[in-house]
Amino acid sequence: MPPNLTGYYRFVSQKNLEDYLQALNINVALRKIVLLLKPDKEIEHRGDHMVVKTLSPFRNYIMEFQVGVEFEEDLRVVDGRKCQTIVTWEGEQLVCVQRGEVPNRGWRHWMEGDELHLELTAKDALCKQVFKKIR
Template sequence: MPVDLNGSYAFVSHENLEAYLKALDINVALRKIICLLKPQRELIQEGDHMIIRTLSTFKNYTMDFQLGVEFEEDLEAIDGHKCKTTVTWEGDVLVCVQKGEIRNRGWKHWLEGDLLYLELTAEDAVSRQIYRKVK
């Protein structure tokens, strides 16, 4: 049985976010704004159905999907791209593969105690964000 990710998480820190955003071809001004944000994450897990919300003062984004089922993800409002996305469990790690214009794009989520880790990849860039569970 996979780990229970249900909950709300507050931003703690990020590493190498600027390089990840550059790999997504996001302009320098927008990269600077994004790097200043302290987003919250909310994960709702009901069997194979998941909702992941990223909430910030700048922009909110919601992913609503079935585990193991490929879907078209429209990221036009986020970074100007669309991709075919599949999210699955690999042990206790939630793994997302996003196929499209950007090579090696995706992310991984996992828990260590009350900390939620998010590792983002695009091209050769890897960024890690850490969030603390608040409820």
């Protein structure tokens, strides 16, 4: 049975975000701003229904979905694109595949103790972020 990810998570660290943003073709000015941000995550997890909020002073992104149900995701606030998205469980990892203009795009979340780990992929770029559960 997959873990329940409900909680509020504070940003701890990240690696290779700039490579990921370049793979998404984010312009230099916006990349510089994003690299300064330390977003928090808030996750509401009830059965197969989830809401994942990425919260920062610059911009918030809210993703609401049913696990296992494909939907059109509007990523215009992130990079100006839309894609077909499906989120599933692979063991204890929540895995998202985003099909669209950018190949190999998606992410995966999992817990290690009180830390939420996130891997973001686009093309051949891999960004890793870690968040600590604070409530």
